[in-house]
Amino acid sequence: MTGVLVTDAPLAHLRWSPAAGAPARPPVLLLHGIGGGREAWGQAGSGTGRALADAGFSVLALDFPGYGLSPAIAPFDLAGLARSVIALIDWVGAGPAVLVGHSMGGMVAQELAALAPGRIAGLVLASTSPAFGKPGGDWQRGFLQSRFAPLDAGLGMAGLAARLVPAMVAPGTAAAAVATAQALMAGVPEATYRAAVTALVEFDRRANLPAVRVPTLVITGEHDATAPPEVSRRMAERIPGAACRIVPGAGHLLNLEQPQAFNAALLAHLGACAGAR
Numbered sequence: 001m002t003g004v005l006v007t008d009a010p011l012a013h014l015r016w017s018p019a020a021g022a023p024a025r026p027p028v029l030l031l032h033g034i035g036g037g038r039e040a041w042g043q044a045g046s047g048t049g050r051a052l053a054d055a056g057f058s059v060l061a062l063d064f065p066g067y068g069l070s071p072a073i074a075p076f077d078l079a080g081l082a083r084s085v086i087a088l089i090d091w092v093g094a095g096p097a098v099l100v101g102h103s104m105g106g107m108v109a110q111e112l113a114a115l116a117p118g119r120i121a122g123l124v125l126a127s128t129s130p131a132f133g134k135p136g137g138d139w140q141r142g143f144l145q146s147r148f149a150p151l152d153a154g155l156g157m158a159g160l161a162a163r164l165v166p167a168m169v170a171p172g173t174a175a176a177a178v179a180t181a182q183a184l185m186a187g188v189p190e191a192t193y194r195a196a197v198t199a200l201v202e203f204d205r206r207a208n209l210p211a212v213r214v215p216t217l218v219i220t221g222e223h224d225a226t227a228p229p230e231v232s233r234r235m236a237e238r239i240p241g242a243a244c245r246i247v248p249g250a251g252h253l254l255n256l257e258q259p260q261a262f263n264a265a266l267l268a269h270l271g272a273c274a275g276a277r
Helices: 048-054 078-092 104-115 138-152 156-168 175-186 190-200 206-211 229-238 259-275
Strands: 004-006 013-016 028-031 059-062 097-102 120-126 216-221 243-247
Touching: 013 048, 028 048, 028 078, 028 104, 048 059, 048 259, 059 078, 078 097, 078 104, 078 190, 097 104, 097 259, 104 120, 104 190, 104 206, 120 259, 138 156, 138 190, 156 175, 156 190, 206 229, 216 229, 216 259, 229 243, 243 259
Parallel strands: 028 059, 028 097, 097 120, 120 216, 216 243
Antiparallel strands: 004 013, 013 059
C-alpha cells in the first residue's frame, strides 16, 4: 500500500488509511528529522506508514515547512514548526494524535507537548533529546560552523550528506539504507537546512518533561552518538511512566537502519496510546 500524497492541507503529507471497519484509533503523525522528509517513512525508507496502517491506524507522514512540498515559514523555529503540526492535527479533525518524532521531529513533538498538550494522545521520541547545546555560547558557534563549513565551501547538500550520513549510522549498516538517507538529506533545500540547524541549538524543553501525561516511548540506537542511550534513559526517567528502548545495531537513523525493529517497537507502544484515548 503506497501512501497517498496530500497537498491541500496545512502541511503536505503522505497518508495511509486503515482497512474499512478498523476500530477508531488516534491518528499517527510521523515527524521527520533535519535531513529527512515525508519519504523517510515510505516504502523506500522505514516502511512505517504502511506497517501502522496495516495495524489499523490512520497515518500521516508530513513535510515540515520548507521541506518537500510544504511552504516555508518565517521565522523558522521549533515553536513555529509545532504550530504547523497543530494546524495539521486540527485539519485532520480526528481528535488528539500520536506524534512519532525522529531527531528534530522529536524536539518538535516535545515543543508541541509543552504548547498544546491536549492535542496529543501519545508520544514516540526517537533518536532525540530534551535540549541541544548551550544557546549563545562557544559550543553553539562551533557546532554551527562545523555543520555549515561544507556548504560554505560549495559542496551543496549532496556533498554534505556524503560526509555526514556515514558517520551517523551504526557499523555494518546496509548500503541501501545509507543511500536512502543520503538521498533524503541531499533533497533538503540548503536554506531550510541552515534555518533548521540554527533553530535546533536553541532548543531546551527539559523543564517540561515531568509535565508530559501521555503514554511515551523513548527509543534510540545503541550506536547513536547524537542521542546516546544514556541521554534517552535519563529523558525517559523524567517523563512519568515513559518506556525506554535501545535498538541493537542501530545508530542515529534507526528507523532507516533497523526498520523492522523500529516498527515493531512502535506497534507495541501504540496499543497503549489507543487504550488511553
